[in-house]
Amino acid sequence: MSSLTNELVHARIMQHAAEMVLGSETAYDGILIVETARESLIGLLTLLKEDKDLNYHFLTTLNAIHYPDQTGRELGLTYHLHNWMDNRRIRVRVWIPVADPHIPSLTGLWPSANWMERQEYDFFGVIFTGHPDLRRILNVDDMDVFPMRKEFKLEDGTRTDKDDRFFGREGNYQQRLD
């Protein structure tokens, strides 16, 4: 089935799992985005993976984003799936509140999700329930923040050779001069 269009995919998903879909859109690059809730994430992704017509059998990547202004849906997770036979892609998006950053782990469905989920835990503090080994992967183990969340400063506080006023942040440059 090489003529797997977004319309056909959408129709197929609505046919089997309409209750799991909260919305859908076609992104600027022509890839279908399906939004779902965290309760139905595993069900929807299982359908996309196992269904012989859809056949999205490959988890390309997973990424997260933090919008502090979207109350109740601050953290967004996007799962990128790929159907290698038809060379089609799809994205599945879930919004979760930052106060309760739990989401089911995909490690049972795709073992490759293990490190991807560790990365999102590392940078955004998303707790993947059911993950076999959820610990930091890229940052130092004793880091006590989730650096990609907007409430944390990007800059390092131990910097001593810059005049902070020229870099858009409060500093103690004048104090250092004294």
Next chain:
Amino acid sequence: MSINAAEMPEGFGGEGFYATSMSKAIGLARANSIWPLPFATSCCGIEFMATMGANYDLARFGMERLSFSPRQADLLMVMGTIAKKMGPILKQVYTQMAEPKWVIAVGACASSGGIFDTYSVLQGIDKVIPVDVYVPGCPPRPEQIIDGVMKIQELVKNEPARRRYSPEYQHLLEKYQIG
């Protein structure tokens, strides 16, 4: 064929003998046989490769023998961005080097963090190990690296033999929680 021999240290000479202080004789030998350990993590490392190459030829300084084992190295050359996760490894490499040892920080990143003013990058290697010479630049040209190496040679030449046993040096290591 002209040969550039190392300059004789200050001393007293006559027919068939030359007398100078032990410190100076050892300094002369050390300064002209430094074994560098290249700790290259990014673009400054590429500049170092040019420095080692035939055009710039660091071997002129008695440095053709790169030591990739810290135990046989005299000079730790840190070239490139050091992520915070790399910090403990760098410190371990430094700790494994035998005394006397020197450190040169090549480039803006190794010296101060450079453009990477961010949560994941060490803001200068002098946060974890003592540094003798800083080479500015992003990345510095091979000439600048050679200039830094020559400054290291000056330090090595003029270092008193007992400096490493001095309370000041012990205090420096304690400050970095080494040794």
